[in-house]
Amino acid sequence: MAIDRNREALLRLVAGMLVMMGGSVETLPRYMHSRVWAVLRPAESALRRLIVVVKQRMKIEVRVVTPRAAMPALGIAPRGERRAVPAFALFDRRKSFDSVLAFGGRRYAKGTPNIRFFDGYDTPVPVKAVAMPDDMISAGRLNRRLAALRNALDDLPKQARRMARVEAKRAALRAQSGKYIRPMRPGRPPGYRARKRHPVDFVLSDCHEMALYLLVPP
Secondary structure, eight states: OHHHHHHHHHHHHHHHHHHHHTSSOSEEEHHHHHHHHHHHHHHHHHHHHHHHHHHHHHTOOOOOOOOOSSOOOTTOOOTTOOOSSOOOOOSOOOOOOHHHHHHTTOOOOOSOOOOOOOSSOOOOOOOOOOOOTTOEEEOHHHHHHHHHHHHHHHOHHHHHHHHHHHHHHHHHHHHHHOOOOOSSOSSSOTTOOSSOOSHHHHHHHHHHHHHHHHHSOO
16 A cells, blocks of 8 residues: 555655664764755655545544634643654645745845955954864754654554644634645645655655645546
8 A cells, every 4th residue: 555655665764864873862963964854854744745645535524623812833842741752743834935025036145244454453253163064963853853753653543633633723713823724835845856866755756646636626
């Protein structure tokens, strides 16, 4: 079955990322952090689409909830409570078009010009350290997201019911909050690469096609 096949592929990818990291370590070299992130981001997108497929096939009926003044943040525990494993983010992060509209899609350097005066009154300009591939950086964020990904893969029906509840809440509160309802953003999914160079790219493409087939009416 396609769902089981893609789930097993994602489990193998998670195991491979943990092997690359050497387990749940506190720090990683910058180059290794980038390698893991390049696989993790499309793997998360593939899992979201796999959860959409499971939800559509389960045909979950959610009771209409009473709208409240404010919607709780998705995946964040209330104050005073701590989760051993963070909740998996069920919704794609939407693209920001502010810079595109303001600057026509071009990117400009930030900061002020590095100008010095040689009259004896100039102040020294601090030199920013250059990021090197071997610099050790924190791996806490990768560990949390990998744990959330692995935990969600263990129980897809549970994540599908959770997604259906969140969609119902957002639909009831859309007039007040303006939140988007669908978990998949329009266009290409996060982490998509046109030139597929890693197994995760094929898994993401397969899951995205299945989800679109079930969401778009014939």
